[in-house]
Amino acid sequence: MIERDKLIEPEKVACEVCFKEIPISEASSVKATDYIMYYCGLECYDKWKKQQEESTEKPN
Structure with missing residues (x-):
C-alpha cells in the first residue's frame, strides 16, 4: 500500500496595498x-510608492 504525503499549504502573506493573501x-x-513589506505585483507596489511620494511632498 502506498502512503500519500500530506499536502502542505504554502506560507502566505498579505499585500501591503490591497491585502490580498x-x-x-x-x-x-x-x-x-525593521521589516519587509510584500506586494502581490508591480501594480500594487507602484500604487504604494506613489502614495508615499505624495505624503512626503510639502505644499508650497
Whole structure:
C-alpha cells in the first residue's frame, strides 16, 4: 500500500496595498528598516510608492 504525503499549504502573506493573501514564493518584497513589506505585483507596489511620494511632498 502506498502512503500519500500530506499536502502542505504554502506560507502566505498579505499585500501591503490591497491585502490580498498570496503565497510568499510569489510575492514581491521591499526591505524596509525593521521589516519587509510584500506586494502581490508591480501594480500594487507602484500604487504604494506613489502614495508615499505624495505624503512626503510639502505644499508650497
